[in-house]
Amino acid sequence: MTHGSGQSPHRSGPTEKCGVVGVALDDRAAARPLYYSLYALQHRGQESAGIVTHDGFQQHDHVSMGLVGDAFDEADIERLNGESGIGHVRYPTAGSLDKSCAQPFTVSFKSGSLALSHNGNLVNADEIRDELAGLGHAFTSDGDTEVIAHDLARNLLEADLVRAVKRTMSRIHGSYSLTIMHDETVLGVRDPEGNRPLCIGELEDGYVLASESAAIDTLDGDLVRDVEPGELVVLHEDGSGFDSYQLVERENTAHCFFEHVYFARPDSVIDDELVYEVRRELGRQLWDESGIETDVVMPVPDSGRAFASGYAEASQEAGAGTEFAEGLMKNRYVGRTFIMPTQDERERAVRLKLNPIKSTVEGKTVTLIDDSIVRGTTSTQLVALLKDCGAEEVHMRIGAPPIVAPCYMGIDMATREELIAANQDVDDIRDAIEADSLSYLSIDAVAKALSRSRADLCLGCVTGEYPYDIDGEATDREVERPVIEGADLAADD
Ligand code: SF4
Numbered sequence: 001m002t003h004g005s006g007q008s009p010h011r012s013g014p015t016e017k018c019g020v021v022g023v024a025l026d027d028r029a030a031a032r033p034l035y036y037s038l039y040a041l042q043h044r045g046q047e048s049a050g051i052v053t054h055d056g057f058q059q060h061d062h063v064s065m066g067l068v069g070d071a072f073d074e075a076d077i078e079r080l081n082g083e084s085g086i087g088h089v090r091y092p093t094a095g096s097l098d099k100s101c102a103q104p105f106t107v108s109f110k111s112g113s114l115a116l117s118h119n120g121n122l123v124n125a126d127e128i129r130d131e132l133a134g135l136g137h138a139f140t141s142d143g144d145t146e147v148i149a150h151d152l153a154r155n156l157l158e159a160d161l162v163r164a165v166k167r168t169m170s171r172i173h174g175s176y177s178l179t180i181m182h183d184e185t186v187l188g189v190r191d192p193e194g195n196r197p198l199c200i201g202e203l204e205d206g207y208v209l210a211s212e213s214a215a216i217d218t219l220d221g222d223l224v225r226d227v228e229p230g231e232l233v234v235l236h237e238d239g240s241g242f243d244s245y246q247l248v249e250r251e252n253t254a255h256c257f258f259e260h261v262y263f264a265r266p267d268s269v270i271d272d273e274l275v276y277e278v279r280r281e282l283g284r285q286l287w288d289e290s291g292i293e294t295d296v297v298m299p300v301p302d303s304g305r306a307f308a309s310g311y312a313e314a315s316q317e318a319g320a321g322t323e324f325a326e327g328l329m330k331n332r333y334v335g336r337t338f339i340m341p342t343q344d345e346r347e348r349a350v351r352l353k354l355n356p357i358k359s360t361v362e363g364k365t366v367t368l369i370d371d372s373i374v375r376g377t378t379s380t381q382l383v384a385l386l387k388d389c390g391a392e393e394v395h396m397r398i399g400a401p402p403i404v405a406p407c408y409m410g411i412d413m414a415t416r417e418e419l420i421a422a423n424q425d426v427d428d429i430r431d432a433i434e435a436d437s438l439s440y441l442s443i444d445a446v447a448k449a450l451s452r453s454r455a456d457l458c459l460g461c462v463t464g465e466y467p468y469d470i471d472g473e474a475t476d477r478e479v480e481r482p483v484i485e486g487a488d489l490a491a492d493d
Pocket of ligand 1: 195255256257258259406407408409410411458459460461462
């Protein structure tokens with residue numbers, strides 16, 4: 001992945017940029033389970049999909065642009081021999097929509113083959129790339145995944161697998177959940193802050209690593225647990241189990257709260273919390289903090305649905321009796337990749353995507369629930385749509401705090417100039433979107449709904465202070481950025 005605050009011009013909301021998976025099976029080809037799990041992770045990246053397998057002698061790979069269903073055909077799956085493998089779905093940053101950045105990334109070197117799938121974004125990739133280039137490593141992309149691959153390959157020339165991964169982890173700084181295949185051994189690594197999710201599942205005949213537990217469900221497997229922040233998990237090649245190595249420990253984690261708010265599937269369990277229930281709890285908190293009695297409460301589909309159901313439930317418990325209603329119908333054939341090159345066309349896109357149901361809107365006071373406001377374009381359109389349809393009042397409630405800063409950890413959010421809340425306060429935004437009232441959820445309510453302290457969450461995009469040392473940005477904790485030039489590689493072994 002490339003450095004990450006770039007914004008593709010045709011998206012209206014934040015975009016997750018990757019999903020990763022890895023499997024080791026006893027006596028069954030890995031390709032098909034990998035393919036199914038990538039389907040389950042399609043929401044995490046729609047621009048390219050890839051699988052690399054190993055049959056004990058050599059790697060086989062197929063990486064292609066497009067959705068999983070378009071990237072593979074039956075013959076591709078048949079060709080991917082071997083009982084272990086890793087996979088990836090990806091959404092690249094603007095300007096790198098080409099196959100050289102698609103993953104898994106593969107490299108062959110003196111002591112074997114490596115394949116890597118990465119979810120997240122390093123903030124010191126350039127420093128390591130410069131050092132390795134100076135040592136003669138040739139790079140084929142500007143992505144940070146290739147930097148990790150080269151660094152790991154170099155360490156594997158001098159150290160065993162576990163020490164090599166530990167050395168690489170001591171050098172890379174930023175967000176990473178990785179599935180790696182070294183020859184036929186599949187590993188999972190999660191960065192010491194646990195920024196992006198990664199979990200372990202058990203199948204009848206093997207083990208699986210995946211960004212989200214929904215991928216494990218798809219394979220009829222059982223979620224074993226999350227990979228811990230700073231942990232390396234090595235799957236046994238015969239599918240009989242896995243070994244765990246806690247390679248780095250930190251006092252606090254920095255889980256991305258937006259995974260629970262928006263990116264992850266509601267049916268996934270991440271860091272012990274079912275995403276759907278977290279969203280319902282966020283909706284309940286929203287009622288507690290800024291509930292308003294209206295005739296109906298309705299979600300912006302699909303992401304606002306769980307929030308709205310929690311909000312409506314809490315309002316009914318409080319005796320307000322705000323009725324939950326589906327007032328906006330989604331055209332499910334307009335995908336997330338729908339291309340909208342100009343602002344004017346982006347505005348029109350809302351009508352293509354969503355249509356109001358007149359009987360639930362006309363003559364009513366409405367609370368409209370969404371998970372976030374990025375630029376404000378969609379919210380403005382939705383408020384206008386409901387008012388055009390006869391809504392008497394439209395009150396917006398947002399299940400997250402205002403987004404005031406970009407994300408450098410692998411989420412395609414927007415630049416500061418594009419973020420409406422980076423430049424305007426809540427009253428100004430309410431006026432801009434022409435809502436009758438507008439309230440966001442507080443950061444403390446988010447922490448409460450996630451059952452975490454603020455110190456264990458990444459809140460960079462809502463505070464402007466990050467858990468990593470990023471050039472030109474403030475940090476929210478003591479952060480040690482690794483020294484790259486001249487560091488003694490073996491010192492921490
Ligand atoms: S900055 Fe925001 S979107 Fe990015 S990792 Fe942190 S919480 Fe998640």
